[in-house]
Amino acid sequence: MEIKKGIAVSPGISIARSLIIDSEDYRIPRRPIKPSQRITEIQRARNAFKDAIAELTRLESAQDQAKAGKIKDIFAVHLRFLHDRSLRKKVTDLIHSDLVTAEYAVSTILREIASHFTKVKDAYISERAADIYDIERRLLRQLLGKKHENIDHLTEEVVVVARELSPTRTAGFDRKYVKGIASDAGGRTSHAAIVARSLGIPAVVALEDLTEYISVGDTVIVDGNRGIVIVNPDQQTIRQYEEYSKEFTELEQKLDAIRQKPAVTRDGIEITLLGNIEFPNEAEVVLEKGGAGIGLYRTEFLYLNTESEPTEQDHYEAYARTVRVFADKPVVIRTLDLGADKYTQSKRFAPEPNPFLGLRSIRFCLQNLTMFKKQLRAILRVSVLGQVKIMFPLITNRQELMQAKMILRDVMEDLDDESIPYNRDIPVGIMVETPSAALTAHSLATDVDFFSIGTNDLTQYTLAVDRGNELVSMLYSTVDPAVLRLIRNVIQDAHKAQVDLSVCGEMASEPEYIMLLMGMGVRTISIASPMIPEIKQIIRSVTMEYCNNVARKVLGMDSERQISAYLRNAARKILPEAF
Amino acid sequence: MTIGWINTILEMQAEEDTLENVEYETELEIKNTEGLHMRPAMQFVDIANRFDSEINVSNGETNVDGKSIMNISMLAATCGTKLKIRAKGPDAQEAINALRELVEEKHFDEPTPKR
Amino acid sequence: MRFRDFVCFDATITELQASDREGSIVELVSSLDKAGKLGNGKCVEITRQVIKREKEASTGLGKGVAVPHVKHKAVKDVVAAIGLSSTGIDFLALDKQPVYSVILLISPADDPDKHLQAMESIFKHLQQDRFRKFLRQCRTPKQLEELLIEADEDPSL
Numbered sequence: 001m002e003i004k005k006g007i008a009v010s011p012g013i014s015i016a017r018s019l020i021i022d023s024e025d026y027r028i029p030r031r032p033i034k035p036s037q038r039i040t041e042i043q044r045a046r047n048a049f050k051d052a053i054a055e056l057t058r059l060e061s062a063q064d065q066a067k068a069g070k071i072k073d074i075f076a077v078h079l080r081f082l083h084d085r086s087l088r089k090k091v092t093d094l095i096h097s098d099l100v101t102a103e104y105a106v107s108t109i110l111r112e113i114a115s116h117f118t119k120v121k122d123a124y125i126s127e128r129a130a131d132i133y134d135i136e137r138r139l140l141r142q143l144l145g146k147k148h149e150n151i152d153h154l155t156e157e158v159v160v161v162a163r164e165l166s167p168t169r170t171a172g173f174d175r176k177y178v179k180g181i182a183s184d185a186g187g188r189t190s191h192a193a194i195v196a197r198s199l200g201i202p203a204v205v206a207l208e209d210l211t212e213y214i215s216v217g218d219t220v221i222v223d224g225n226r227g228i229v230i231v232n233p234d235q236q237t238i239r240q241y242e243e244y245s246k247e248f249t250e251l252e253q254k255l256d257a258i259r260q261k262p263a264v265t266r267d268g269i270e271i272t273l274l275g276n277i278e279f280p281n282e283a284e285v286v287l288e289k290g291g292a293g294i295g296l297y298r299t300e301f302l303y304l305n306t307e308s309e310p311t312e313q314d315h316y317e318a319y320a321r322t323v324r325v326f327a328d329k330p331v332v333i334r335t336l337d338l339g340a341d342k343y344t345q346s347k348r349f350a351p352e353p354n355p356f357l358g359l360r361s362i363r364f365c366l367q368n369l370t371m372f373k374k375q376l377r378a379i380l381r382v383s384v385l386g387q388v389k390i391m392f393p394l395i396t397n398r399q400e401l402m403q404a405k406m407i408l409r410d411v412m413e414d415l416d417d418e419s420i421p422y423n424r425d426i427p428v429g430i431m432v433e434t435p436s437a438a439l440t441a442h443s444l445a446t447d448v449d450f451f452s453i454g455t456n457d458l459t460q461y462t463l464a465v466d467r468g469n470e471l472v473s474m475l476y477s478t479v480d481p482a483v484l485r486l487i488r489n490v491i492q493d494a495h496k497a498q499v500d501l502s503v504c505g506e507m508a509s510e511p512e513y514i515m516l517l518m519g520m521g522v523r524t525i526s527i528a529s530p531m532i533p534e535i536k537q538i539i540r541s542v543t544m545e546y547c548n549n550v551a552r553k554v555l556g557m558d559s560e561r562q563i564s565a566y567l568r569n570a571a572r573k574i575l576p577e578a579f
Numbered sequence: 580m581t582i583g584w585i586n587t588i589l590e591m592q593a594e595e596d597t598l599e600n601v602e603y604e605t606e607l608e609i610k611n612t613e614g615l616h617m618r619p620a621m622q623f624v625d626i627a628n629r630f631d632s633e634i635n636v637s638n639g640e641t642n643v644d645g646k647s648i649m650n651i652s653m654l655a656a657t658c659g660t661k662l663k664i665r666a667k668g669p670d671a672q673e674a675i676n677a678l679r680e681l682v683e684e685k686h687f688d689e690p691t692p693k694r
Numbered sequence: 695m696r697f698r699d700f701v702c703f704d705a706t707i708t709e710l711q712a713s714d715r716e717g718s719i720v721e722l723v724s725s726l727d728k729a730g731k732l733g734n735g736k737c738v739e740i741t742r743q744v745i746k747r748e749k750e751a752s753t754g755l756g757k758g759v760a761v762p763h764v765k766h767k768a769v770k771d772v773v774a775a776i777g778l779s780s781t782g783i784d785f786l787a788l789d790k791q792p793v794y795s796v797i798l799l800i801s802p803a804d805d806p807d808k809h810l811q812a813m814e815s816i817f818k819h820l821q822q823d824r825f826r827k828f829l830r831q832c833r834t835p836k837q838l839e840e841l842l843i844e845a846d847e848d849p850s851l
Contacts, residue, residue: 077617080624080648087649113649120655128617128652366817369810398789402755403817409751410813413765414806443789 001234004207006182007473008227009193011530012202013245014180015238018220018231019158020211033099042092045102048142053082056138078135087113103143110136154178159220163211170195180222182229184211187473194506197528198282204229206470255533259290263536267543271518273536274330274526276504280318283325285529290536293329293387295452295526296504297322299375300338309371315378323386330387332452332526333379334431335404336372337361337393361394366403376411383423391452393431397440401430401447429500433457438486445497452526453490455505459483478507479516479567480560488555491521502526512564512571514538519551541574603671607682608661611689615656619687624648626677632668634678639663645678658692695772695811697819697842700799705729705775706835710796715785719744719762722775722798729775732800733768740766740800754787758830759820763799765809772808774799774816776838778830795829819845 033041060075081087087109094105114132159180160173170181170192181196186205196203202224213231214220221230221241225248230237263273274295275286286294302310302318323331338360365372379390392404405428415422432438433454441451455478460467462483465476477483487503494501502524507513509527514535517525527535550570557563609615615623627634627645634645638660643650645664656662662682666674681687705725712718720741727737744764754760760783775798782792797816801809819825825845832838845851 073618077621077648080621084647084649086644086647113653116653117655120657131617367814369814370807373806373810398756399821405751406753406755406761407810407813410763410806410809417765417803 001237002213002231004210004213004229004231006204006207006210006227006229007187008203008224009186009205010181010196010201010203010224011248012180012200012222012224013241013248014157014159014202014222014224015233015241015245016157016159016179016220018161018182018214018218019154020214021160021162031101031104033095033101035099038096038099041095041100041102041105044143045091045095045105046088048102048106048139049082049088051142052135052138053079055142056082074131078131078138081132081135082139103140106139106143107136110139159222161211161214161220165192170199173199173201175199175201180220180224181205182207182210182220182222184208185470187467187470187476194276194528195278197530198276198278198285200285200530206473208470252533255537256289258533258536258540259288261290261536261540263292263539265518265539265542265544265547267545269518269544270523271539272502272524273532273539274332274502274504274524275529275532276526277322277529280321282529283322286532287325289529289532291529291532293326294322294331295502295524296391297331297333299334299336303336303338310374312374312378315375316381319378319382319388320385323382323388327386330389332389332391332429333382334391334393335362335375335379336365338364362392362400362404363394366400366407369407372407373411376408377415380408380411380415380422380426381420383426384421388423389427389429389450391429391431391450393454394433394457395430395444396434396436398444398447401444405447431457431504432490433461433505435462435486438490441490441493442497445493445499448499450500450502451490451494453487453501453503453505455483455487455503455507458486458505459507462486477560477564478505478510479513479554479563481558481563484516484520484555484563488520495521500524509535511535511538512567515542515547515550515570515574516554516567518542518544519547519549520555538571538574601669601671602665602667603675604663604665605675605679606661606663607679609656609658609686610683610691611686612658612692613689614658614660615651615654617652619689620648620652622681622687623678624651626681627674629677630666630668630670630674632666632671632674634674635665635667637663637665695808695815696846697815698846700772700812700815701774701776701842702726702729702731703835703839703842705731706838707775707777708833708835708838710777710779710783713779713781713783715748715760715762715783715793716745718777718779718783718796719748719798722762722777722796723800725777726773726775726798726800731769731773731775736766736768740764740768744798744800748785752786754785754789754793755820756787756789756791757820757826758782758791758794759826760785760787760793760796761799761813761816761820762796763801763809763813765801765803765806767803769800769802772799772801772805772812774812776829778832778838780830795826818849819851822851825851 056075056079060079090109091105094100094109095102110132114129117129117132154174154177157177157179159182160178161182163183164185165181165183178201181201181203183205184207186192193203193205202222204222204224204227207229210229218232221233263271272292274293275291276296277283277286277294278298278301283294302314319333359367379388382388392401395401408428412422427449429448429450429452430444431454432441432451437444438458456467459476459478463475463480465472467473467476491501501522503517503522504526508517508525509531511534554563554566611619624646636643636645636651636654638654638656643654645651664675664678707721707725710718710721712721723741723744724737726732732740743766744762747764748762753762777796779794782794785793787793799812801812828841832841
């Protein structure tokens with residue numbers, strides 16, 4: 001029995017057989033094959049080359065020479081490599097001689113070639129190693145992509161174990177069979193964690209080397225409350241966990257019972273509780289859990305799933321589905337926040353060295369207006385179906401905001417010309433998630449109808465920490481005094497300018513932080529649906545007076561540790577069972 | 580196959596051998612500043628593949644197939660490196676000439692170091 | 695799309711006479727008309743439409759630039775004229791600052807993508823402090839043309 005500690009990211013307990021899935025980016029384990037499987041593996045390798053060539057040929061011809069000559073060149077070189085017979089022979093020879101899988105052979109041979117390059121002193125040549133890794137990834141995608149079928153045809157309950165999980169992968173899990181998730185990498189607010197939480201699948205991440213301790217078929221306990229994973233538990237441990245699991249389910253059911261009740265404090269102040277969603281099918285879950293609308297509809301999923309750009313109609317249908325579920329309740333649609341996510345970076349031909357600070361999100365959209373327009377048109381068209389609001393992410397200065405609004409206006413004019421109806425007065429707001437926006441909120445407030453504070457990114461940019469990097473993710477804290485100061489600034493500026501304000505980051509779904517936010521003046525929050533009942537319970541159990549006191553005390557503290565400890569205590573007094 | 584048929588093939592091969600046994604060799608210096616990185620390697624390989632002859636490239640330490648981009652780029656030849664090109668086949672001479680034009684006259688249509 | 699693909703250098707006005715926004719728009723539209731870029735007799739109509747649109751919502755982006763624009767049947771291709779004012783024009787920009795560089799853009803009515811591509815270029819370069827500064831410093835149409843051509847080649851400008 002092996003007990004591994006990680007970070008709990010999605011609550012719940014599950015006990016099931018493990019299913020190990022390979023990820024795209026890391027070392028492929030050496031799994032031996034039988035001599036009789038040689039031919040199949042060699043054929044797999046050959047097919048991977050063939051399919052990679054087809055994919056790359058498509059991508060290359062889609063490049064406009066005027067705009068992307070260099071990219072076309074890079075693709076041309078990659079294609080020559082994929083066509084190179086001696087490369088293919090090296091791969092198939094390795095499969096044959098060493099009895100290894102196609103993935104292992106591809107990875108080994110290409111990394112060998114790449115390391116050959118990195119040894120050369122000349123910078124131009126050693127940088128070419130990056131091209132080799134890209135070719136490796138492309139081939140592995142072909143090989144591993146087919147393996148997705150394993151997980152799509154489950155017949156029994158499993159716990160999925162992986163080195164790392166993409167949000168797309170995670171969103172595709174069938175809740176009926178995937179009962180738990182455990183990964184080596186990842187952090188508290190990584191995208192995959194957010195998806196696991198929304199789907200209600202217990203998950204533990206940042207286990208570092210779990211995949212090395214697990215073999216196919218091992219039984220695994222995932223404790224998504226305490227952040228523990230137990231491999232091959234003994235009978236006693238299993239019994240203990242089964243008990244614990246029952247208790248936890250009972251608590252969940254109790255919380256669900258308050259779904260119909262309003263989110264009002266004991267002294268009568270109402271808080272608007274909205275849900276964050278990513279996929280249209282989460283909309284119903286928000287309603288089930290008692291959410292009063294959608295405060296953040298992340299639209300990136302449309303781009304992460306497919307190789308080709310979604311059409312305006314694809315956007316429209318996804319949004320329409322969600323808006324119809326909510327009819328008269330608000331739905332805030334956030335425009336594309338693409339770019340820094342490694343999944344979009346891996347699709348890029350020339351990955352940016354610092355994607356978080358690069359051409360992402362609204363900047364990316366303003367440089368790709370034809371794509372941006374499709375989304376804006378869809379959002380405007382859908383605005384007649386319900387109470388739709390539009391929100392621009394990552395605005396750092398007024399100029400960006402004006403540019404975005406200008407394009408929105410141009411799109412409205414186009415729709416007018418085509419006699420397509422839309423809500424002319426659609427509320428337009430922004431995510432305040434950068435220090436610059438937070439510090440100039442007073443000036444931005446004059447041009448928007450609402451603000452939504454994105455505490456995840458605001459914290460990352462303010463503290464200069466990558467939340468997905470398990471080496472530093474412990475430095476990330478939304479109750480760092482610097483971050484709190486900025487949040488307070490935004491709340492005050494919004495209040496002065498009489499602009500609606502909400503908080504949509506993970507901070508709002510932490511039982512420990514919700515009182516602080518309320519005490520600071522927040523009256524609307526948007527959180528992942530599973531947390532809605534619990535947060536509502538806290539709201540119903542406190543008085544605003546108590547929250548104001550909490551906020552006053554905290555804002556006078558200057559150490560994150562002191563603040564965290566104080567808040568944990570304050571929350572424990574209100575909701576002891578959850579702690 | 581009948582014996583007669585096999586004999587004909589052998590005769591044809593013998594004839595081909597004498598025709599094919601044309602070998603040409605030359606030494607080329609890489610003149611462009613960035614050396615034999617991806618794009619030039621690609622151009623080199625594209626030209627080599629136009630010809631039927633076998634093409635070998637050696638940098639003094641290793642000898643590689645000039646038609647394979649993997650092999651050529653692994654030579655990692657920098658500016659100033661001298662490569663020995665050997666072509667064997669019916670169009671060996673044209674191959675050598677084409678390659679010389681690419682490497683030494685056009686230097687892959689890339690800049691050379693300023694003096 | 696590069697500046698040289700849609701900016702009409704012949705229509706450049708390095709020192710706008712007008713001190714108000716309507717005046718500057720009138721100057722720029724008639725400059726394009728003189729350069730033969732607009733259809734016959736459409737000058738007045740186009741001017742009126744640009745001004746109307748500008749009044750509905752200011753195209754002052756802040757930091758001293760404005761991008762009045764309109765779509766109209768009279769042009770077959772996207773065309774722009776640039777006007778500079780050393781004294782500054784009140785474009786009722788929301789940052790309340792005067793505008794020193796005006797880029798007037800007229801796009802064909804039936805090709806919205808061309809309009810977007812031109813806007814992309816304009817946005818990209820207007821974001822750069824250096825570019826805005828150099829733009830303001832142009833004294834002759836030739837200098838402006840050279841600046842824009844350089845900007846086409848240099849994404850950091």
